[in-house]
Amino acid sequence: MKSENIVQTKSYDFAFKIIKIYKYLSQDKREFVLSKQLLRSGTSIGANIEESIGGQSKADFFAKITIAYKETRETKYWIRLLRDSDYLTIEHSNDLLNDAEELLKIIGSIQKSIRNS
Template identity: 30%
Template sequence: MTSQELKDRTKAFAKGCLKLLIAESRNSKLFWHIEGQLIRCSTSVAANYRAACLAQSRPAFTAKISIVLEEADESIFWLELLEEELEIKDRKGLQELKKEAQELTNIFASTRKRMQSGSGKS
């Protein structure tokens, strides 16, 4: 997968999370909290991946990919909590976002592992 494809994919993930949350628009403190956290971490996946692509060194790239990995995994957590604690209208959309977050987590975990072993490119 090319870096541009991953840029597009991470941006689409962030937009999917935003669309899911906009469709819900709840007035509970719990929803507002989860909404804020999910917006922050899902958009951070895309923003930090773009920053990683501009890294000037292998250590800088690895550090940014580590942030991307953490934020993708955190997105899974907030999507799971949203699913478990609140009745979501678009359950299929939520499941697709959870699957995409897991796939992105796997991709970036693998990327970080390759970089730390010295076999990846920066």
């Protein structure tokens, strides 16, 4: 039995939360520009993780992991902006920011391991 890939699972779960927040922002708050940016960057993290897993080489894997790291940082930016402009509550934004920070730590650790191997 294959063990769970924690970054794959967490990035998927994060993307799912982002989709729910996007629906809330676009339907309830009628906010379309910032929420679309959040949707793109927040779901891109998991997509790049998936691509890295299927990478054809170590360099390909590292490149996709690095993109996932950058997308996670960008997502944090959009979350903070939505929070500070009162589209997201402190509670919702803190939950998302904590998840994003956890992803950054995991992805950063993967990058470090690759660099040191």
